[in-house]
Amino acid sequence: xxxxxxxxxxxxxxxxxxxxxxxxxxxxxxxxxxxxxxxxxxxxxxxxxxxxxxxxxxxxxxxxxxxxxxxxxxxxxxxxxxxxxxxxxxxxxxxxxxxxxxxxxxxxxxxxxxxxxxxxxxxxxxxxxxxxxxxxxxxxxxxxxxxxxxxxxxxxxxxxxxxxxxxxxxxxxxxxxxxxxxxxxxxxxxxxxxxxxxxxxxxxxxxxxxxxxxxxxxxxxxxxxxx
Amino acid sequence: xxxxxxxxxxxxxxxxxxxxxxxxxxxxxxxxxxxxxxxxxxxxxxxxxxxxxxxxxxxxxxxxxxxxxxxxxxxxxxxxxxxxxxxxxxxxxxxxxxxxxxxxxxxxxxxxxxxxxxxxxxxxxxxxxxxxxxxxxxxxxxxxxxxxxxxxxxxxxxxxxxxxxxxxxxxxxxxxxxxxxxxxxxxxxxxxxxxxxxxxxxxxxxxxxxxxxxxxxxxxxxxxxxxxxxxxxxxxxxxxxxxxxxxxxxxxxxxxxxxxxxxxxxxxxxxxxxxxxxxxxxxxxxxxxxxxxxxxxxxxxxxxxxxxxxxxxxxxxxxxxxxxxxxxxxxxxxxxxxxxxxxxxxxxxxxxxxxxxxxxxxxxxxxxxxxxxxxxxxxxxxxxxxxxxxxxxxxxxxxxxxxxxxxxxxxxxxxxxxxxxxxxxxxxxxxxxxxxxxxxxxxxxxxxxxxx
Numbered sequence: 001x002x003x004x005x006x007x008x009x010x011x012x013x014x015x016x017x018x019x020x021x022x023x024x025x026x027x028x029x030x031x032x033x034x035x036x037x038x039x040x041x042x043x044x045x046x047x048x049x050x051x052x053x054x055x056x057x058x059x060x061x062x063x064x065x066x067x068x069x070x071x072x073x074x075x076x077x078x079x080x081x082x083x084x085x086x087x088x089x090x091x092x093x094x095x096x097x098x099x100x101x102x103x104x105x106x107x108x109x110x111x112x113x114x115x116x117x118x119x120x121x122x123x124x125x126x127x128x129x130x131x132x133x134x135x136x137x138x139x140x141x142x143x144x145x146x147x148x149x150x151x152x153x154x155x156x157x158x159x160x161x162x163x164x165x166x167x168x169x170x171x172x173x174x175x176x177x178x179x180x181x182x183x184x185x186x187x188x189x190x191x192x193x194x195x196x197x198x199x200x201x202x203x204x205x206x207x208x209x210x211x212x213x214x215x216x217x218x219x220x221x222x223x224x225x226x227x
Numbered sequence: 228x229x230x231x232x233x234x235x236x237x238x239x240x241x242x243x244x245x246x247x248x249x250x251x252x253x254x255x256x257x258x259x260x261x262x263x264x265x266x267x268x269x270x271x272x273x274x275x276x277x278x279x280x281x282x283x284x285x286x287x288x289x290x291x292x293x294x295x296x297x298x299x300x301x302x303x304x305x306x307x308x309x310x311x312x313x314x315x316x317x318x319x320x321x322x323x324x325x326x327x328x329x330x331x332x333x334x335x336x337x338x339x340x341x342x343x344x345x346x347x348x349x350x351x352x353x354x355x356x357x358x359x360x361x362x363x364x365x366x367x368x369x370x371x372x373x374x375x376x377x378x379x380x381x382x383x384x385x386x387x388x389x390x391x392x393x394x395x396x397x398x399x400x401x402x403x404x405x406x407x408x409x410x411x412x413x414x415x416x417x418x419x420x421x422x423x424x425x426x427x428x429x430x431x432x433x434x435x436x437x438x439x440x441x442x443x444x445x446x447x448x449x450x451x452x453x454x455x456x457x458x459x460x461x462x463x464x465x466x467x468x469x470x471x472x473x474x475x476x477x478x479x480x481x482x483x484x485x486x487x488x489x490x491x492x493x494x495x496x497x498x499x500x501x502x503x504x505x506x507x508x509x510x511x512x513x514x515x516x517x518x519x520x521x522x523x524x525x526x527x528x529x530x531x532x533x534x535x536x537x538x539x540x541x542x543x544x545x546x547x548x549x550x551x552x553x554x555x556x557x558x559x560x561x562x563x564x565x566x567x568x569x570x571x572x573x574x575x576x577x578x579x580x581x582x583x584x585x586x587x588x589x590x591x592x593x594x595x596x597x598x599x600x601x602x603x604x605x606x607x608x609x610x611x612x613x614x615x616x617x618x619x620x621x622x623x624x625x626x627x628x629x630x631x632x633x634x635x636x637x638x639x640x641x642x643x644x645x646x647x648x649x650x651x652x653x654x655x656x657x658x659x660x661x662x663x664x665x666x667x668x669x670x671x672x673x674x675x676x677x678x679x
Contacts, residue, residue, distance in 0.1 A: 011459065040452075043456050059449075064389035064460055078444075079456075083389070085388065104428070121383070220270075
């Protein structure tokens, strides 16, 4: 295992070292100490690494991740796991706004709460939030699953496309074109699989499902008030 | 009371009654009437392609002062007049060098067909310049055909992929576009076929309205951190551009510099689009001409002129336009619509297909329908096969090389051995408006409006 102390090493030196690891060569297991809110820690990883960040991180930790497994023991700033492609990012604390923004694949687990716009523009990522999510979460969400074990703020799933949203608690309001939908057995399977990956004990049947009413897919003047 | 004449001088009472009845309104001319009828019928603003059609002040209203007694010119075709430009000298480990100061602007696969995209890539490679991806991501064909490829990071993030970031040569963070500053892109349902839908992770056939803001940053302080992330992901190798639509140019340029841009792409209101509301195209943003001058002054104020390269686009059509933009201080000009025209846009062929769209060659702006008669902005095989990538690349190479010769002709006539040595002092303006916007004197006077 390699250990990098960001009190003495620059973030770009850490990232360059992590980018140097390939599928076949280099140390796979890394610990990062003293992250102290630095930005872009472990961004752009491109191999099956395991990175443990001990502390709080700033913006875009694990941005555009491919294949790697990144765990943050503290809180994460804005855009954690933005545009994630594959692999797993886990935040043991809370996450700031736009967690998992435009993620194309992989899994993002936030054990605490996530702020506003969690899963904005998501394109295939699976996001599991142990606590609550803020307003405008899953805004323009295109594909993937967002599971919220707590409550959701206002305008959940506004202008949503084909993403699936699951919320166990209350919802302040649904956004434009987002409606409640039937929770069928295939959705129970998705919930059980993702809750297990997240290590969160919750009953799949306690969730309600939300998705697109598909009324705004093609413009019609009589829907102008919905925009 | 004056008695009204009973007939016209030629003695035709019917024609006279007709003449009396014909009194068109300046407020409601036929074009305005037609638009009101159309809106009442369709219940939707007009969405169209192409750029601004209204008359605005352009580079046409500037003239060069060739060399004479007080300056001596360089010999055309014999004495050197260099055209190379390096972009990304500020932070990038691997700046890119262009042989010519003319690049191809970002146009999406989806808006354009594969043949048009491939023609652009091949022409750019042969010309020693760059082409640019668009909303919807990078295709393998595009990467293969373009030696130096600029990859756009847009608000929609359609198809955004770290592998493509790593395999591009420069990154362009698109904040705005001249045709629609403050708005996101549009691709109407008829153009969202299976391949385009898959690249954008969207259902087929929907009216796709791209986001107008990036999902994971707000404002210049965030953008600085975002750009830092893109540099981290690509190990600080690639030049990073910021593209803005021309509006509050001074502040936007200075904030782009502050955000850490290697280069700024400044798109004036004449900039084209594949599909946007007409009201946006015609009523939002400022023309390219004043935008260049303001941007150069903003860079000079920060001592960043020529350190952060300025790439100007929006209605650039000829070597003279490029020369004028460079003389005002731009480093590079970028062409979009003009390149599509070289590929055949609006060419008088396949007339029956123009008529099916309800238009004529010369007036067509139906890029948004995906039924481009000349095979440029279409994904329909029947239309697309009308443009071969070979022929398209040849046309583009001819056209851009002609522009380059025009540019060098002007630069040599002004006695410059590099096109970047052209300067505002080499120009005068034909109109008061152009003089004020460009900050050069009205021809025959020493008067620059607004400067005493």
